[in-house]
Amino acid sequence: MDYDTILFWIMIALWVIMPTFIVIEEIRERRSIARDRRSE
Amino acid sequence: MSFIPAIWMSAIVYASEIAILSIGFTLTYLTAKIPNFAHGTYAGIGIYVGFTLTKLYHISPYVGFPVSFVLGGLASILIYLLVINVLARLGGGGIVLTIATLAIQIFMTAAIYIYAYYLNRAFSTYAMGFMLKEEDFKLGGYQGIFPVSFAICIVTVIILHFLLKKTKMGVAMRATSEDLELSSVLGINTNRIQIFSWFLTGGLACLAGAMIPMWFMSNPSTGAAMITSIMAGSLLGGLENIYGAIIGGFGVGLSEILVTAGLQQTVGAWVGEWRPLVPMLILVAVLLLEPRGLNGVYERIKASRQKSVK
């Protein structure tokens, strides 16, 4: 089994997952703050 | 032939340079209310101005001193106008300005390295580590820079004292450093005063820098590496007190060389490597024990004496 390749693609996967997660969370937070603001 | 041991001469030259640099550092703190981390790098500029003049144009380094002063002052004004003035106008606080001076230090050190590299390539002189000792004159068996540096230090102190206490410009400088807005209300052109203060500190730092390669081996980062000793000297004397800076700077310079030498003789030669630790320890000790330095100690003694009189 070629561990190197597996790990390599895990690394790429992490690299893609991290920003996606972060962006999704940030947008969610900002949207709910904006919603709170609008409901004032 | 010489009555003063070489280590003492070395210590006094170094201490005079640190004292001048500490005065400049304190002046900057009085003017701009920030510690200027780039101050040591101005000395680096002075080193290389001296080098250029001596190696390329074959002028005696002593002639280079006033040139360094002027060039340093101009560079300092340029940096002030481009960076610090802009940030202060935008309302930056102490931390932002200090970070800016750190950035300036990084920038200028790299620029000095580039300049030295360019000198290496273009003029095939070795600019990365040099000493200008052989260009010096001899005064009765002692190397010329030894009395000259000490003399320049004393003269600087006297001139500054006269400037700050007696001339109108000096009084205006002190007023601006006390309270900026009140001084501008009173009609002082604070902008011009600030430019003059920065010119003075830059020039002084470059002057001290021009003196360094006459005795010590220098490379592009020598100036920047001295910043710890400079800050220790200013802090020891009290960050807001120019006369304290002289005593502090001189004290730190002397102790850095003499303490290391003394320990080397008693404990072992390995102590030499720890030399940069001496000003660091002084700095940390001052900050933790008495942040206002010797000035604070002096004020405390004065206050307690007043109390006992009453």
Add this chain to the structure above:
Amino acid sequence: MLDLIGSLVAQDTTTRLIIDVALYFGLFVIVAMALNFQYGNAGVPNFGCAVQVIVGGFTVSAITTRLTFALVQQGGMVLKPYSSDFDWVYNNFYNVDVIANSYIRDKPFLGISLLLFSFAVALVLGAVMGWLISVPAIRLRATYLMITLITMADASQIVGRNIVGISGGTLGMFVPNVFEWYPGDRGVITAVITLAIGLISFFIFRTMLNSPYGRLMRAIRENEITVGSVGKNVTGIRRNILMFASGITALSGVLLSFYFSYVIEANFQRAFWTYWPWLMLMVGGPGNNAGTFLGCALVTLMRRVIIQYKWVLDVYIFFPIAYLEDILLGTLLIVFLIFRPSGLIPEKLLYIPGVNYGKMVREEVKVDWRSAPKAGEGKGKGRFSLRRKKKEGET
């Protein structure tokens, strides 16, 4: 199959570049996020983070190596002597490369447990260093604190350089390769682990910031006298924050050492581990997690691209690239300070789930944030958690 990837991309060295970028990115994410924690939220301008990273590196070189040697000797293999300074450095290569690595080669469990051991010790020592940093942080403010911390970072470099037993003095020393059992490239697995830890630390920090503890930290940053008068132990909280962030930063030192399998104090220079993270902080926006992440990404990308395309730049620029990096660092820092002091991503209001500030001010609202549906559960860490308090118009 790596050659298949190699043929997919232009050169084989690009794979190495990608791994390198991943590793440095992971490391800087850890350091910058911890820095964000300290400055953006607790208001401590920590310009001495190099010393926190060094602690991790020294843990590996001083403690883990010695432990490995002891285990190896128990396992029956013979090591060359290493007690004196000279022997420590001189026999280091033989001891590590020939003996220790071959011992680890068929024991993956040992390798992993050594790694975890290094992490644990680094966390503890990092916390101790954080405590040491907090001592001046209590009495000094702003610029004086910066001076002290920078001095501490420099002092630690000198200490490392001169005490041979810690990290091989000026020559540096090799450390056992805890991934010796791995049949592939050591760099890849270290990079993956670094990225994973970066990700985990990002989420840890984010969770802490979105909890009531995070709100406490922001309150301290804004107005610490008020918080002190309300009855919170401000210095204690600051100390906790520093210890926690220091411990995590030390992890990155450990990972760096294992990537190179070599520790020398010149790897931990102040400009590298203090100024670049601060630039990342400034680019992204202090006090803002996503901003720090973005700052890390942009800055790391820029640096690696410069290094990779050195030969293109060499035509236009006649001096070595290292100086260009420094000039860029200084210039970008100043540019961002002047034009974008709040960074690329502006800081948003702190979002505590379930708390609606507008309603809170206007009416009596009973807030139970535990029933809120969104964005991360708060975990009150430390002894100063506000977890049990109900917010009824109280700050």
